[in-house]
Amino acid sequence: MSANDPATSVCGSVDDTARNFQSDPLASAHPVPEMIGNIFACTTSRSAGSFGWMSAQPVVDVMTRWIGLANALHARGVQRIATATQVHGAEIVRHGGGWVGTLRLHGFDGHITSIPGTALTVTVADCTPVFLSHPRGVIAALHAGWRGAASGILDAGLDAMASLDCPPSECHVHLGPSICGNCYEVGPEVVEALTGTRPSRHQYIDVRAVLARQADRRGVQNLSVSALCTRCHGDQLYSHRAGDEGRQLGIIALLV
């Protein structure tokens, strides 16, 4: 039987899958600083592989990573993992506790919960994973590209936190790894959408700086920003602009 025989390849895939079930994608993740109490948050690394559902990667590879993630989170007391097809909008979904497993919804760019044992996830590769948390035990995860930032996803997230008695002034907001202002050249319409001023030509823009200003306007006092750029640090992270089809995962979990 040659090395290229299909049967050999299938056997090899099974072996790889068995190994990946045991791997912990959180071990190589970039942690969110200053998490307190029973809150855990991170962004997965390139070395953990892609968590994107919409790429041409084999289903078995992507689903194996999700199962490995579920195992790793379960070991930390997480029973529920929420994710969604993202549409660059500003809709937030609130998750209760009446379910277990991995839940995939459609059309939400933000998640919020106050139920221990729940992890919220967003897929990103240049867009910003935004992590919101409150010491009272309320967490949110947002997917914020330029369209989301212009649509008010951060305002919607802060409003959702406030609706659970967590005002912006008491929330910790972290802007995770995303493309930096030196790497992100955009057209005049994007600059106008984010700043209100339309330039005459393409410009470089820092979406995290825009999000930071939005947070400041809402009275957020505890803001941190990752030093990692998805393009500058392409060895550690996926970048859509750099041609990657892979997606890392922003994760925030309320542990039991």
Ligand SMILES: [Zn+2]
């Ligand atoms: Zn950069």
